[in-house]
Amino acid sequence: EFIGYLREQLQKHQSILMENCSFRVELVIDSNIVFSDVLGKMKSKPSFLGNIITNPFLKLYAPPQIKDEVMRTIEEDLPKGLDKNKAKSIAHDVISNITILEGHRLEAWVKAYILMGARDEKDVPFMSLAFSLETHGIMTRDKDFEQQGMKIWSLGEAGKVISNFSKGSLSFFVLGAGLPAVLKISYSLCIAFFELLREVVKVLISNGMI
Secondary structure, rough: HHHHHHHHHHHHOOOHHHHHOOOOOEEEOHHHHHHHHHHHHHHOOHHHHHHHOOOEEEEEOOOOHHHHHHHHHHHHHHHOOOOOOHHHHHHHHHHHHOOOOOOOHHHHHHHHHHHHHOOOHHHHHHHHHHHHHHOOOOOOOOHHHHHHHOOOEEEEEEEEEEEHHHHOOOOOOOOHHHHHHHHHHHHHHHEEEHHHHHHHHHHHHOOOOO
């Protein structure tokens, strides 16, 4: 019963833990992921992206170009018979849950252009933003990003990690972080956990349970 109560409290206060511990996955999302989600919704399929996009343990970023890319892809590649206006409305709702930013570091843009410019200039803003923000990688279906040394995430991989966090699992992962960063996260997590534990014990004492 005690373990069950702890788990309930962890789930209840997971957003506070996330804020105190910087305990979330930060990714740049590619336009092909958004279009795939829109296409799935247009075909009445479940939206896996929609299930995780507002999760407090996930933060998604994209450059401003994502809007034009998704709308252009809808115009050019949406199967015949599907309503383009409805698809654009769905895309707008999805993008509204993504933080739109420009890559703000010149050296990040130069690095991205050297790596991706010759292959596809449209990918440069996405990689530049990932370098600028030092995110955990890019959520994309494009394997070329990985070939250029960028960690890529599938939608399923991100969803699995976020799902584990949301269930209150006391686990975390390290994505290329140095030891000081790992220690800082661990310390913050422990402090937050023991503060929560103290509150739990106080409730149990006040109820005469211990």
